[in-house]
Amino acid sequence: MSAARAAAAPAPPTARGRIDKRQAILSAAIEVFARDGYERAGVEAIAAEAGVAKPTIYNHLGGKENLYRAAMAEAAARSKTKVLAAVDGFPTTGEDLRAGLRTVARSLVDCHISPQGWALSRLLYTEAARFPEVYDEVQTEGGRQINEALAGRLARLGNAGVLRVPDPVLAARHFMALITGELAARTAMGTRELPEEELAGIIADGVETFLAAFGT
Amino acid sequence: MSAARAAAAPAPPTARGRIDKRQAILSAAIEVFARDGYERAGVEAIAAEAGVAKPTIYNHLGGKENLYRAAMAEAAARSKTKVLAAVDGFPTTGEDLRAGLRTVARSLVDCHISPQGWALSRLLYTEAARFPEVYDEVQTEGGRQINEALAGRLARLGNAGVLRVPDPVLAARHFMALITGELAARTAMGTRELPEEELAGIIADGVETFLAAFGT
DNA sequence: GCCTTCTTGAACTCATGAGTTCAAATTAGC
DNA sequence: GCTAATTTGAACTCATGAGTTCAAGAAGGC
Numbered sequence: 001m002s003a004a005r006a007a008a009a010p011a012p013p014t015a016r017g018r019i020d021k022r023q024a025i026l027s028a029a030i031e032v033f034a035r036d037g038y039e040r041a042g043v044e045a046i047a048a049e050a051g052v053a054k055p056t057i058y059n060h061l062g063g064k065e066n067l068y069r070a071a072m073a074e075a076a077a078r079s080k081t082k083v084l085a086a087v088d089g090f091p092t093t094g095e096d097l098r099a100g101l102r103t104v105a106r107s108l109v110d111c112h113i114s115p116q117g118w119a120l121s122r123l124l125y126t127e128a129a130r131f132p133e134v135y136d137e138v139q140t141e142g143g144r145q146i147n148e149a150l151a152g153r154l155a156r157l158g159n160a161g162v163l164r165v166p167d168p169v170l171a172a173r174h175f176m177a178l179i180t181g182e183l184a185a186r187t188a189m190g191t192r193e194l195p196e197e198e199l200a201g202i203i204a205d206g207v208e209t210f211l212a213a214f215g216t
Numbered sequence: 217m218s219a220a221r222a223a224a225a226p227a228p229p230t231a232r233g234r235i236d237k238r239q240a241i242l243s244a245a246i247e248v249f250a251r252d253g254y255e256r257a258g259v260e261a262i263a264a265e266a267g268v269a270k271p272t273i274y275n276h277l278g279g280k281e282n283l284y285r286a287a288m289a290e291a292a293a294r295s296k297t298k299v300l301a302a303v304d305g306f307p308t309t310g311e312d313l314r315a316g317l318r319t320v321a322r323s324l325v326d327c328h329i330s331p332q333g334w335a336l337s338r339l340l341y342t343e344a345a346r347f348p349e350v351y352d353e354v355q356t357e358g359g360r361q362i363n364e365a366l367a368g369r370l371a372r373l374g375n376a377g378v379l380r381v382p383d384p385v386l387a388a389r390h391f392m393a394l395i396t397g398e399l400a401a402r403t404a405m406g407t408r409e410l411p412e413e414e415l416a417g418i419i420a421d422g423v424e425t426f427l428a429a430f431g432t
Numbered sequence: 433g434c435c436t437t438c439t440t441g442a443a444c445t446c447a448t449g450a451g452t453t454c455a456a457a458t459t460a461g462c
Numbered sequence: 463g464c465t466a467a468t469t470t471g472a473a474c475t476c477a478t479g480a481g482t483t484c485a486a487g488a489a490g491g492c
Contacts, residue, residue, distance in 0.1 A: 021439085037342065039255035042479060053440045055482080064480070125405040126253065126342045135404050143401065174425050177397030182389055184400075185359060188351050189341040209390050213429035237469085258449060269470045271452080280450070 022060050024050040029071035034119030038068060038127050068127075069134055075120050076138040083111045083146050090153035094162030097215075101207045105179045109203060112180050118190025147172050154214075163214050171214055178206035238276050240266040245287035250335030254284060254343050284343075285350055291336050292354040299327045299362050306369035310378030313431075317423045321395045325419060328396050334406025363388050370430075379430050387430055394422035 028050035032041045043064055047054045061067040086107035091100030111117050120138070128135045150172035158165035165171040182202060187194050244266035248257045259280055263270045277283040302323035307316030327333050336354070344351045366388035374381035381387040398418060403410050 037255070039253070043481085044479075054480095055441090056439060058481070059438075122341065125338065125400065128404040128407045132404070132407070139401065139404075170421055170425075173398055174394060174421075177393045178390060181393030181397045184341065185355065188344040188348070188355075191344045191348070205386055205390075209386075209429045213425045259451085260449075270450095271471090272469060274451070275468080 021050075021052055021056055025052055025057055025060060025067070026071050026074045028052075029067055030075045030116070030119065033068060033071060033123055034115065038123065038130070043067070065131075069131065072120070072123065072131075072134050072138065075116060076142055079111065079117060079120050080142045080145065082114075083108065083142075084149060086111055087146065087149045087153065090150070092153070092156055092160075094157065094160055097157070097162055098207060098211065101210065102203055105175075105203045105207055106200075108176070109179060109183065109199065112183060113187065113190065113194065113199075115190070118187075121184075122189050147176075150175065162216060164216050165214055174213070175206075175210055178210050179203060181206075237266075237268055237272055241268055241273055241276060241283070242287050242290045244268075245283050246291045246332070246335065249284060249287060249339055250331065254339065254346070259283070281347075285347065288336070288339065288347075288350050288354065291332065292358055295327065295333060295336050296358045296361065298330075299324065299358075300365060302327055303362065303365045303369065306366070308369070308372055308376075310373065310376055313373070313378055314423060314427065317426065318419055321391075321419045321423055322416075324392070325395060325399065325415065329399060329403065329406065329410065329415075331406070334403075337400075338405050363392075366391065378432060380432050381430055390429070391422075391426055394426050395419060397422075 025046065028046050029041075032046045032049055035041075036045070043057060044054055046067070047057055050057075057067060061070055086104065089107055090104045091097060112121075124135050124138055147169065151168040154163060154165050154171045154175070155168040157163040158168060158171075163171070179202075183194075184190075186192075186198070186202075241262065245257075245262050248262045248265055251257075252261070259273060260270055262283070263273055266273075273283060277286055302320065305323055306320050307313060328337075340351055340354055363385065367384040370379060370381050370387045370391070371384040373379040374384060374387075379387070395418075399410075400406075402408075402414070402418070
């Protein structure tokens with residue numbers, strides 16, 4: 001019986017009993033939803049991916065809709081942590097500003113183009129009509145916080161006289177737009193690989209335009 | 217019989233026989249796919265919307281996948297026409313450049329945020345994994361052409377000395393990024409209305425940053 | 433060791449939706 | 463008008479997937 005399951009699931013022959021099933025289910029759900037989309041994703045497939053029986057999912061999370069909500073909350077939390085860490089690397093002084101901006105931009109882009117990052121964006125957009133609350137939660141709890149953090153760092157640089165940012169929030173939005181604006185189109189919303197050199201070029205170009213607009 | 221169909225379909229009591237069924241089917245398909253997504257859209261619903269019987273769809277277009285491809289090609293063609301017309305309004309002289317840029321930006325944004333525009337983007341992204349050829353066709357046939365047209369106009373302004381655009385293609389990309397970058401997030405990929413004043417603000421801000429970066 | 437609690441597998445039910453079939457009705461071409 | 467092609471409605475088939483049920487099995491607490 002265990003052997004049959006192990007053959008169907010990539011997961012190791014899971015220990016039985018109540019361990020960290022819930023976490024395993026959420027991780028598997030994120031992966032399968034990301035790969036197949038909400039509609040095409042099967043609860044059975046998620047169960048297999050998690051190395052768990054189907055009723056266990058219904059015990060823990062009640063149903064597909066609720067499972068989706070919980071999985072998205074988990075994914076959003078993970079993503080937010082990463083992005084805020086990336087913003088933390090923002091330069092605080094004008095010393096080698098161009099290089100500093102490129103480094104942060106690269107970190108931010110890496111968050112965006114990671115499989116997890118794309119999965120989150122794609123599902124948010126795709127299911128925005130069906131799950132508006134999920135969209136709002138991620139957007140307000142996540143997106144706004146990130147923008148605020150970025151704006152704060154830009155304001156510091158403005159204060160130090162190395163940038164001209166009368167409206168730091170706007171500058172933060174345009175920074176993100178210039179850096180990440182083309183990623184969706186270029187990678188087909190994360191379904192294509194982007195050559196390293198192309199990525200570096202996009203970032204360098206974005207930083208350049210940003211500096212042309214907001215530098216002193 | 218005709219009365220029963222008219223009750224189910226919003227379409228007028230269609231004349232029978234081989235008229236413009238195909239066009240009606242494609243228009244209905246665009247609408248239903250846009251509203252419900254590929255997976256949730258039902259062929260039966262499309263038939264009802266088109267005021268046509270289900271077998272007629274299979275006669276004309278063979279199946280759901282093919283119907284999707286044809287509908288997307290139609291939608292892309294319509295969209296491209298509109299966008300290229302918008303680019304045509306681009307200023308060619310430096311006279312009142314700011315106002316001219318805002319006007320074009322507004323036209324471009326209007327194409328983007330129209331229900332048809334969002335439908336196209338959303339479906340392209342959502343189904344990029346399942347229909348990569350559709351994505352490529354629209355992206356290369358449409359996106360590239362639009363970017364080229366925009367770059368051409370920017371190059372003229374550069375030549376006239378009112379803009380500093382060593383790389384017109386790059387400038388075109390950044391123009392679009394600054395103008396349309398936030399629209400997806402703000403409108404939840406077109407599922408929310410955006411207040412007119414907010415939209416005007418986004419455009420004005422985008423043009424301002426663009427001029428700061430590329431103006432003389 | 434024992435009892436409670438959770439997990440499992442397997443076989444269900446039930447709804448939905450793609451695609452087909454076909455005789456009857458309708459239309460277009462002439 | 464007459465004929466050939468097309469459209470229609472309605473009733474199919476068939477596959478898929480959500481959610482449930484239940485008896486048997488496996489931890490974990492004591």
